[in-house]
Amino acid sequence: MEVPVIVTCSGGVKELIEQGVDGLLVEPQVPQQLADTILKLLSDRQLAQQLGSAGRGKVIQQFHSKRSAEALLDLISSV
Numbered sequence: 001m002e003v004p005v006i007v008t009c010s011g012g013v014k015e016l017i018e019q020g021v022d023g024l025l026v027e028p029q030v031p032q033q034l035a036d037t038i039l040k041l042l043s044d045r046q047l048a049q050q051l052g053s054a055g056r057g058k059v060i061q062q063f064h065s066k067r068s069a070e071a072l073l074d075l076i077s078s079v
Helices: 012-018 033-044 044-063 063-077
Strands: 006-008 024-026
Touching: 006 012, 024 033, 024 044, 033 044
Parallel strands: 006 024
Antiparallel strands: none
16 A cells, blocks of 8 residues: 554564555554654655555565465475
8 A cells, every 4th residue: 555654662563564664663652752753754745655665565575465366386296
């Protein structure tokens, strides 16, 4: 959807995002940091577009359905 994302630095989600390349990371339980990051994206449309575009590219390249189906087939075949 080419929408910029902001995620917390917790759990596995942070491993999907490269800070400042295809999304932005904030610390969990720090609402002011989240608010500041949202305002940053609202005030910098170029950054928001860049992050959104890079995020979409990453999803298309790494998470498309054909790749998922191939991984599932490989898993089933190995059993």
